[in-house]
Amino acid sequence: MPQQDVELILMRQLASYLTTPIFLYGPDERLLFFNEAAEKLLGLPFDEADDMPPDQLAILFRTKTEAGKRMPAKDLPIVIALRERQPAHNAVRIRGIDGVWRTIEATCLPLMGQGGRSLGAVAFFWEKGQTA
Amino acid sequence: MKLTFWGTRGSLPSPGPENARYGGNTACVEVRGADGAMLVLDAGTGIRRLSASLPDGLTRVDLLLTHLHMDHIQGLGFFAPLYQPGLEVHIWGPPSATHDLGTRLTRYYLSRPLFPVRLRDLPCQLTLHDVPSDEFEIAGFRITAALVCHPGPTVGYRISENGATVTYLPDQELALGAREFCPDAEWTSGYALAEGADLLIHDAQYTDEEYPERIGWGHSTFNHTLAFAAATDVKRLVTFHHDPAHSDQMLDRFVEQARRSSALPFLLVGGEEGATFQIHG
Numbered sequence: 123m124p125q126q127d128v129e130l131i132l133m134r135q136l137a138s139y140l141t142t143p144i145f146l147y148g149p150d151e152r153l154l155f156f157n158e159a160a161e162k163l164l165g166l167p168f169d170e171a172d173d174m175p176p177d178q179l180a181i182l183f184r185t186k187t188e189a190g191k192r193m194p195a196k197d198l199p200i201v202i203a204l205r206e207r208q209p210a211h212n213a214v215r216i217r218g219i220d221g222v223w224r225t226i227e228a229t230c231l232p233l234m235g236q237g238g239r240s241l242g243a244v245a246f247f248w249e250k251g252q253t254a
Numbered sequence: 255m256k257l258t259f260w261g262t263r264g265s266l267p268s269p270g271p272e273n274a275r276y277g278g279n280t281a282c283v284e285v286r287g288a289d290g291a292m293l294v295l296d297a298g299t300g301i302r303r304l305s306a307s308l309p310d311g312l313t314r315v316d317l318l319l320t321h322l323h324m325d326h327i328q329g330l331g332f333f334a335p336l337y338q339p340g341l342e343v344h345i346w347g348p349p350s351a352t353h354d355l356g357t358r359l360t361r362y363y364l365s366r367p368l369f370p371v372r373l374r375d376l377p378c379q380l381t382l383h384d385v386p387s388d389e390f391e392i393a394g395f396r397i398t399a400a401l402v403c404h405p406g407p408t409v410g411y412r413i414s415e416n417g418a419t420v421t422y423l424p425d426q427e428l429a430l431g432a433r434e435f436c437p438d439a440e441w442t443s444g445y446a447l448a449e450g451a452d453l454l455i456h457d458a459q460y461t462d463e464e465y466p467e468r469i470g471w472g473h474s475t476f477n478h479t480l481a482f483a484a485a486t487d488v489k490r491l492v493t494f495h496h497d498p499a500h501s502d503q504m505l506d507r508f509v510e511q512a513r514r515s516s517a518l519p520f521l522l523v524g525g526e527e528g529a530t531f532q533i534h535g
Contacts, residue, residue: 125442132430
């Protein structure tokens with residue numbers, strides 16, 4: 123695997139220390155990393171997640187709007203951050219591998235490097251509540 | 255390619271009898287191409303002696319800065335080519351997120367009260383370049399620069415000519431944030447620059463005992479650098495950016511211990527001021 127840009131290396135290192143759930147995506151929409159806090163939220167270890175693009179991840183976790191309606195992939199905050207290079211925030215419902223529905227706030231930011239390089243995007247999650 | 259080490263010390267010029275062999279001058283390395291083309295890597299205090307060795311008839315010099323910490327630019331005002339009218343001098347270095355290299359050099363060093371001569375008053379034909387993020391070429395050298403893990407905008411360089419490759423990573427903290435450093439091709443700063451190089455010049459400032467008190471200062475331990483050199487499959491490692499408190503005796507001991515402790519898959523050399531290396535592909 124070729125070396126990632128140092129900005130992504132540093133972001134991954136920071137994420138690995140935080141207890142805030144964080145996802146890190148590369149510019150090619152490849153899932154590069156999620157931290158232990160995100161593993162807990164999803165019920166899925168990072169090593170089993172493979173190179174999952176965000177729309178596949180949304181299907182796996184049955185992502186819905188806070189009101190319970192199906193959420194098109196294009197409306198996912200991480201997709202907006204990656205494809206439109208805009209920050210995005212939304213409340214979504216996901217069903218983890220453990221079968222628990224969780225309402226989470228997702229804040230996603232594009233990562234821009236010097237010289238206008240698009241490095242990918244980072245997603246921060248915050249759990250608001252759980253339902254069976 | 256021929257390399258000459260004019261300064262190998264890190265952080266602070268450290269002259270003294272205890273440092274006579276590894277030297278007290280800060281980072282500066284001369285790179286000569288097959289046809290005599292010349293690159294200078296960093297402008298630490300070692301650049302003053304380099305200036306005195308320059309041949310007559312030189313028409314162009316390219317100075318590649320890794321970053322603007324003082325130990326890498328303190329000699330810049332004493333770089334003789336800057337004062338030679340008509341001589342073409344190109345300075346390459348990283349911009350910050352908001353300022354180009356020229357603004358940063360003016361703001362941080364070549365201006366009053368830090369230095370009496372202003373950048374704009376230099377009589378040479380000076381061109382400043384924000385270092386490109388893609389491969390570029392200078393006088394037959396193919397050069398790749400990439401940001402590395404060190405406080406503030408800092409790059410490392412991979413320089414190739416006629417099949418020979420040198421990688422210059424004088425300041426980088428390999429293990430920042432790692433619970434246990436284990437070089438991984440995808441997630442290790444500087445990996446792509448160093449991979450397969452004929453000669454790697456790398457930061458080896460701290461001992462394992464010193465590092466825990468200096469995490470985040472931007473430098474590597476001797477042992478992390480050895481692990482990095484092995485993982486990147488380089489042929490030779492020259493340790494660099496020696497701590498001001500590490501005497502010749504201590505640096506000799508680090509090298510000897512490393513050679514004795516394991517069968518190193520590369521040739522290990524402690525970076526001494528005045529050392530020269532011929533690099534062939």
